[in-house]
Each structure stands twice: as structure tokens, then as C-alpha cells.
Amino acid sequence: xxxxxxxxxxxxxxxxxxxxxxxxxxxxxxxxxxxxxxxxxxxxxxxxxxxxxxxxxxxxxxxxxxxxxxxxxxxxxxxxxxxxxxxxxxxxxxxxxxxxxxxxxxxxxxxxxxxxxxxxxxxxxxxxxxxxxxxxxxxxxxxxxxxxxxxxxxxxxxxxxxxxxxxxxxxxxxxxxxxxxxxxxxxxxxxxxxxxxxxxxxxxxxxxxxxxxxxxxxxxxxxxxxxxxxxxxxxxxxxxxxxxxxxxxxxxxxxxxxxxxxxxxxxxxxx
Amino acid sequence: xxxxxxxxxxxxxxxxxxxxxxxxxxxxxxxxxxxxxxxxxxxxxxxxxxxxxxxxxxxxxxxxxxxxxxxxxxxxxxxxxxxxxxxxxxxxxxxxxxxxxxxxxxxxxxxxxxxxxxxxxxxxxxxxxxxxxxxxxxxxxxxxxxxxxxxxxxxxxxxxxxxxxxxxxxxxxxxxxxxxxxxxxxxxxxxxxxxxxxxxxxxxxxxxxxxxxxxxxxxxxxxxxxxxxxxx
Numbered sequence: 001x002x003x004x005x006x007x008x009x010x011x012x013x014x015x016x017x018x019x020x021x022x023x024x025x026x027x028x029x030x031x032x033x034x035x036x037x038x039x040x041x042x043x044x045x046x047x048x049x050x051x052x053x054x055x056x057x058x059x060x061x062x063x064x065x066x067x068x069x070x071x072x073x074x075x076x077x078x079x080x081x082x083x084x085x086x087x088x089x090x091x092x093x094x095x096x097x098x099x100x101x102x103x104x105x106x107x108x109x110x111x112x113x114x115x116x117x118x119x120x121x122x123x124x125x126x127x128x129x130x131x132x133x134x135x136x137x138x139x140x141x142x143x144x145x146x147x148x149x150x151x152x153x154x155x156x157x158x159x160x161x162x163x164x165x166x167x168x169x170x171x172x173x174x175x176x177x178x179x180x181x182x183x184x185x186x187x188x189x190x191x192x193x194x195x196x197x198x199x200x201x202x203x204x205x206x207x208x209x210x211x212x213x214x215x216x217x218x219x220x221x222x223x224x225x226x227x228x229x230x231x232x233x234x235x236x237x238x239x240x241x242x243x244x245x246x247x248x249x250x251x252x253x254x255x256x257x258x259x260x261x262x263x264x265x266x267x268x269x270x271x
Numbered sequence: 272x273x274x275x276x277x278x279x280x281x282x283x284x285x286x287x288x289x290x291x292x293x294x295x296x297x298x299x300x301x302x303x304x305x306x307x308x309x310x311x312x313x314x315x316x317x318x319x320x321x322x323x324x325x326x327x328x329x330x331x332x333x334x335x336x337x338x339x340x341x342x343x344x345x346x347x348x349x350x351x352x353x354x355x356x357x358x359x360x361x362x363x364x365x366x367x368x369x370x371x372x373x374x375x376x377x378x379x380x381x382x383x384x385x386x387x388x389x390x391x392x393x394x395x396x397x398x399x400x401x402x403x404x405x406x407x408x409x410x411x412x413x414x415x416x417x418x419x420x421x422x423x424x425x426x427x428x429x430x431x432x433x434x435x436x437x438x439x440x441x442x443x444x445x446x447x448x449x450x451x452x453x454x455x456x457x458x459x460x461x462x463x464x465x466x467x468x469x470x471x472x473x474x475x476x477x478x479x480x481x482x483x484x485x486x487x488x489x490x491x492x493x494x495x496x497x498x499x500x501x502x503x
Contacts, residue, residue: 100320104337107313111306127316131323135316142308 068092076105083112087119094126102126117148128156128269133163151180152270155188159267162195171195186212187268190222194265197229205229213243221266223247224259231260314341314348321351331355339459346377352463353382361432363439366390367467371459374466374486393440394471400438408438415447419454427451440471449481458488 069092076082076089090105106123113119124139137160143153158173174192178185193208209226216222223243230240247256259265321334332355338348349372356365365382366389372380400408411434418427431448438444445468452461462485469478 103316104313107309110309114306114309127312130316130320132316132319135312135319138308138312 065096069096080108081112083109083116083119086112087116087122090119090122090126094122099126099130103130115146117143117146121148121153122271125156125269125271128160128163131163133160136160137164151177155191155270158195159191159269162191162198162267165198167195167199171199185270186216186222187270190225191267193225193229194267197225197232202229202232206233217246218250220247220251220255220259223250224256225265227260228265310342314338314343314345317341318345318347318351328355328359336457336460339463344372344375344377346372346379349377350380350382353380357382357384360436362389362393363435363445363467364432364464366393366470367463370466370470371463374462390470396440397438398440398442400441404437408434412443412447419447419450422454424451424455442468442472458485461485462489 072085072089072092076085079085086105086109090102090109093099093102093105103123103126106119106126109119110116110123120139120143124136124143127133127136127139137157140153140157140160143149144157154173155177158170158177161167161173162170171192174188174195177188178192189208189212193205193212196202196205196208206226206229209222209229212219212222213226223246227240227243227247230243244256244260247259250256251259317334317338321331321338324330324334332352335348335352335355338345339352349368353365353368353372356362356368366386369380369382369386411430415427415430415434418424418430428448428451431444431451435441435444435448445464449461449464449468452458452464462482465478465482465485469475469482472478
């Protein structure tokens with residue numbers, strides 16, 4: 001009886017640890033070399049498995065990471081009033097994609113040091129990554145009010161606005177970001193294209209997505225976005241077909257259908 | 272009814288005192304600057320996560336319980352917990368969540384079921400199991416007691432809550448479950464349980480005192496403890 005029932009009830013005391021382990025959240029993150037290669041962005045949908053595959057893999061943490069995590073947990077437990085220890089633990093949780101625990105640890109750190117913009121920004125980022133744009137936006141607006149503004153903050157505010165369906169406002173921010181950012185950040189261009197698409201400007205979306213697909217022909221989210229945009233203007237099947245075939249070859253039929261029909265395409269966040 | 276014969280007061284107080292010593296000093300010192308908005312954001316976020324996990328009662332409860340640990344008690348959390356417990360057939364805990372909300376004078380709660388009728392049905396039911404269930408019941412209690420002794424609290428809680436579904440007003444079960452919450456420092460759940468317990472047995476001084484003790488473990492919620500009438 002014990003072994004059958006423990007997992008079901010374990011959450012009662014473990015709480016967010018269990019929640020974190022269960023959440024399959026797409027958390028586009030920085031361009032870590034060990035997670036992506038070349039031009040690929042924060043996630044990789046090429047495997048015929050869930051889109052979050054790389055992040056799920058990140059949970060299978062190796063011994064060294066496990067050790068580091070244990071050390072930081074011990075340090076945070078030993079110094080519960082030390083915001084640095086809490087923030088370092090939160091960083092570690094974020095690294096292994098235990099987002100609910102990361103959010104909790106950032107919240108603790110922020111309570112202890114509410115003036116620390118880095119901690120607040122990370123807290124807001126994790127809330128957004130957990131699909132909570134309302135509260136994430138509150139945190140980011142606080143940062144702005146405290147004059148801790150910057151392109152990255154405005155990028156993620158736009159992501160929050162987009163998640164809230166405020167696509168026109170999001171588009172303005174991403175456009176400004178693209179003008180400001182010399183590298184023509186493809187994540188911002190993709191996000192802007194999605195906002196155009198949602199706001200009823202599919203041709204603007206197509207223009208951007210065609211450019212993105214030209215530069216990154218194997219990026220499944222760009223392909224899926226382009227296919228959706230082309231469908232929304234009733235483009236002929238022969239112009240959509242090649243993109244659909246490429247997407248299927250990259251992620252498989254099931255995943256391709258999900259990306260082009262069933263699930264809302266995610267926007268990128270940046271850290 | 273003299274609930275003392277079930278050992279409520281002695282065990283409850285003994286365990287509570289031990290836990291108090293263990294947990295003392297583990298509190299987080301909060302900066303003096305305005306962190307209230309952060310707490311509001313965090314609680315609102317936990318509610319969002321609970322709603323996101325509407326199809327997963329286990330996760331939902333995890334988020335609600337985390338929200339229950341926050342400094343303020345929100346009607347949305349209590350209503351969510353009450354609904355969740357009710358949906359899972361845990362009437363005792365559903366009623367306890369509503370009783371806990373009353374302690375804090377939270378009025379904006381609409382559980383969408385007849386609480387008074389549920390409580391009456393519970394009170395009309397047997398306090399202890401019928402003879403043909405007695406052996407299995409006792410085995411369950413013994414198992415839970417062993418698990419508590421071995422500090423296997425997760426399993427103990429699971430066992431006791433399973434038993435409580437069938438015997439929803441059994442004082443021994445409520446007492447043991449309270450013990451688990453006390454030993455794990457889960458004072459909101461301890462207090463919620465005793466809030467429900469006190470409504471089932473309103474004249475019992477030991478229950479009232481344990482309830483007050485639970486409230487005292489949550490100093491940030493002290494202002495509401497006046498709602499409890501202390502018994503001599």
C-alpha cells in the first residue's frame with residue numbers, strides 16, 4: 001500500500017518541489033551553448049518528442065549539478081535571511097528548470113532585498129515562464145517604476161502583454177526593441193510576427209517570418225508561424241506545402257500538427 | 272462528549288510544544304522596506320497556478336496549501352480548498368476550510384453546496400466505525416501511528432485522510448492528523464483542521480485550546496485569534 005500511495009500524497013508536504021517536477025513548461029531561456037547549437041534559439045523542437053524535450057532532459061541533472069544544487073539548498077536553509085543564498089538557490093532551480101521552486105526562492109530573496117533589481121527581474125521572468133503574465137507584469141512594471149528599465153525588461157513586458165492578448169502594445173515594444181538592438185534579434189522578430197498575426201496583420205507577419213525562415217530554415221517555431229500566417233491569408237496549398245513537409249521532417253507529423261493547429265505558439269522570453 | 276479520553280489535549284499539546292521548539296528560529300526575517308506587494312503578487316501567482324492545474328487535484332492542493340502559508344488568508348484560497356476537498360469526498364476537510372475562513376471573518380466565500388446540511392449529516396453519522404469495520408479501521412490507525420513514530424509523515428497523512436473519508440468525524444483520526452501537521456510544522460493545516468474540529472465539538476475546551484495554540488504559531492495572523500474564545 002505504501003509504495004502505491006506515496007507519490008500521490010507526497011506533494012502535500014513537498015509542495016512546490018513536486019509541482020515543479022510535474023510542470024512541463026516551455027521556458028525559452030538564454031542561448032546556452034549546451035542547450036542549443038548555432039542559430040537555434042532557446043528550445044529545439046526537432047525531436048519527435050514533446051517540445052520541451054531539452055528542458056525535460058535538463059531535469060535529469062548529472063552528479064555535478066546535483067551536488068551544486070544540494071550545496072545551494074543547504075546554504076539557503078542555513079541562512080534563510082540571506083537574500084544572496086536564496087537567489088543563488090533560485091538560479092540553480094531555474095537552471096534545472098524547476099520553475100515553481102525557482103519562483104518561490106526568488107520571491108523569498110526579493111522579500112529580503114526588495115530593492116535588488118536582478119532578483120526582481122528574475123522573479124518576474126519565472127512568473128512569465130510559468131504562464132502567469134498578470135503577476136509577471138506587475139513585477140516588471142515595478143522594475144520600470146524603479147527606473148530599472150532596459151531593452152530586456154521591455155522585451156519581456158511585451159511577452160507578458162502578448163500573453164494577455166494585448167498584441168498591439170506588445171508589437172510596439174518589440175518593434176522598438178528591434179530598432180534598438182543591432183543584432184536584429186530573431187526572437188524579437190518572431191514574437192513581433194506572432195503579435196502581427198494575432199492582431200489581424202498576417203501580411204506583416206508573413207514578411208517577418210519569411211525572413212526568419214530564410215535565415216533559419218530548420219527552426220520549427222518559425223516554420224509553424226509562417227504556415228499559420230500563410231493559412232490565415234488563404235495562401236495556395238503549394239506555397240504552404242514545402243514548409244509543412246520540412247516541419248514534419250523536423251518534428252514529426254504529430255508535433256507538426258500541434259504546432260500549426262492545436263497549441264498556441266509560444267513567445268520567447270529572454271534573460 | 273469528553274474528547275479528552277481520546278488523548279487529544281495531551282498529545283496535541285505535547286507534540287505542539289516539541290514542534291514549537293524545533294521550528295522556532297527558522298522564520299525568515301523580512302526586510303523592513305515595503306514587501307507587501309511582493310506577498311500579494313506571490314499569493315496571486317499561487318492562485319493562478321492552482322487554477323492552471325484545475326485538472327490535477329494533487330497539484331491544485333499543493334498550490335492552495337502553499338498560499339495558505341502566506342501572511343494573509345485569502346477567501347479565494349479557502350474557497351478553492353473547500354471546493355477541492357469537497358470534490359474529493361473529504362467532507363471533514365472541506366468543512367474545516369470553511370470554518371477556518373470564518374475564523375478570519377472571510378465572508379466572500381460561496382462553496383456552492385449546503386454546508387449546514389453537510390455538517391449535520393456528518394454529525395448524524397456514527398462517531399466511530401461499526402463493528403464489522405472495526406478491525407480494518409484499527410489496523411489503519413495502528414499503521415498511521417507507526418508511520419508517525421517513524422517520521423514517515425507523508426504516508427501517515429495519506430493513511431489518515433483515507434480513513435477520514437470513511438469516518439469523517441472520528442476524533443482519533445482528527446487528532447492523529449493534527450499531530451502530523453504539528454510535527455511537520457504545517458500550522459495552517461493544523462489550525463484549519465482544529466477549526467473544523469471545534470465546530471463539530473463546540474463545547475470541548477481541549478479542542479478550543481489546541482485551536483488557539485495553532486493560531487499562536489502563526490504570529491502574522493495573531494490579529495484574528497481574538498475570534499477564538501479561550502477556554503479555562
